[in-house]
Amino acid sequence: MxxxxxxxxxxxxxxxxxxxxxxxxxxxxxxxxxxxxxxxxxxxxxxxxxxxxxxxxxxxxxxxxxxxxxxxxxxxxxHSDERLQEDKGISDFVGTPLVLAAHTSKTQASELLFSGVHWQVKLDPECSDSELEAGDSVVISSAQVGLLLVKKA
The missing domain is CATH 1.20.58 (Methane Monooxygenase Hydroxylase; Chain G, domain 1)
Incomplete structure (x- = not known):
């Protein structure tokens, strides 16, 4: 060569x-x-x-x-300070409808199997409801590593 x-x-x-x-x-x-x-x-x-x-x-x-x-x-x-996985605007999961498997509130997380992964689910702090029950329909408002923030659909 x-x-x-x-x-x-x-x-x-x-x-x-x-x-x-x-x-x-x-x-x-x-x-x-x-x-x-x-x-x-x-x-x-x-x-x-x-x-x-x-x-x-x-x-x-x-x-x-x-x-x-x-x-x-x-x-x-x-060394950019931008943390892309926590940005609401770029997550593919934002806007996806779900049905809660357990009682969830703004302070108490529940667990949900979604997309083959066990996620912790909490109510979005901007949500008007303070808690939701199992079976309620929700929409993902933010996706962070291991945590989904949801609001009532």
């Missing part, structure tokens, strides 16, 4: 590993992937001589530059 193909494979492998990378390794893999693909392209187009030391030097320099350029935007994305 020649140098161009090897760098191309390195870049593709690094891209394939990105979804499995932990935050500290993510920047390294991404910068290595981008720089190896760029050096591979430069070798293929003849912009760089087909010599190992030149390719490795170009790879190292581009990896450092890419890491410096991508560092802040990636840090900002990873």
């Amino acid at each position: 020649d140098l161009t193909s090897s760098l191309l494979v390195l870049g593709l492998v690094c891209l394939a590993l990105l979804p499995f990378a932990v935050p500290g390794l993510l920047e390294v893999l991404l910068s290595l992937a981008v720089s190896s693909l760029l050096v591979s392209g430069a070798l293929y187009l003849g912009w760089l001589p087909d010599e190992l030391w030149v390719s490795l030097l170009a790879l190292a320099v581009l990896a450092v530059i890419t890491a410096l350029v991508l560092w802040k935007p990636l840090r900002r994305l990873q």
Whole structure:
């Protein structure tokens, strides 16, 4: 395998590993992937001589530059304060009608099997009712990890 193909494979492998990378390794893999693909392209187009030391030097320099350029935007994305799983607007369950299996109130949670998972169910604090009985029809108003907030349908 020649140098161009090897760098191309390195870049593709690094891209394939990105979804499995932990935050500290993510920047390294991404910068290595981008720089190896760029050096591979430069070798293929003849912009760089087909010599190992030149390719490795170009790879190292581009990896450092890419890491410096991508560092802040990636840090900002990873440390975002937005917690998507608790956002009422993006949950697929919001608006889904259910029938309560047990007595539920704003302070006392009940349990419900929904979508193959045992969820804790509480009344939404904005609901006008203070408690509902088993068999009452409700609608999911918010879905958080392990907890469904519901209101009377």
